[in-house]
Amino acid sequence: MEPEVRIIARPQIDYEEVAAYLAEVGGESWLERLDRGELDDAQNLAEFAGRICYRSWEPGLNPNVRRVRTDQDAYLRNILASAHGSVLEHVNFTFVLHGVSRVVTHELVRHRAGTAVSQESLRFVRLDDLPFWFPDWAQEDAELMERATALLEQMEAFQHWMAERFHLDDQGVPFSEKKAKTSFMRRFAPEGVATGLVWTANVRTLRHVIESRTASGAEEEIRLLFGKVADLLAKEAPALFGDYVVEDGAWTPAWRKV
Incomplete structure (x- = not known):
């Protein structure tokens, strides 16, 4: 049985409330620059969280800020490069992981910070067969x-x-x-029996887990699984996951410990 990954929830911004906030503090021009497609909210939320830290919606709102980056990709690259990772914790993705073994889930629970887990319970779910993955x-x-x-x-x-x-x-x-x-x-039932779970993680955690669990020394099935997770996220939020170099299945970021 092949492990499968689907993104089933992603950030959603209430732009009317953002606009009301910016009307009070200034910076409506920032909102006007944004793309607001379904797949843009993750990056927009990360940028929003970053800009509130310095009131950098536009020049002059903070007397110490005379120039701001107006290109989102450049802005978020600077977030990653400066290791300003706390703003990435606001951005969560939820995955359904299907057909993954309990070997994987036992390792995955070690990544507790910034995650939420709901796993199929074999105390309640009776096994009719034993789905299994073979490399x-x-x-x-x-x-x-x-x-x-x-x-x-x-x-x-x-x-x-x-x-x-x-x-x-x-x-x-x-x-x-x-x-x-x-x-x-x-x-x-063997530890390799396939199971399912819902797994939510923020971007800061995801960047760490992708690097560590696709590394050459990681367990084989979990490498396969998080290669798929990384592929999905690189398409969902390229400004947040586009700095990785992929070699022999290992995803190595340009900026670590964000």
């Missing part, structure tokens, strides 16, 4: 695949046997009993 090199080994497939089929059969043994599909079985037995049954 290319494993699939090329005929004997390995034969033995691995036989083992997975045996474990799947044991899941079905336990469900019958515990009468989980009989009429009137309390859900509390189903939950207890299902929780026991998951102990006989």
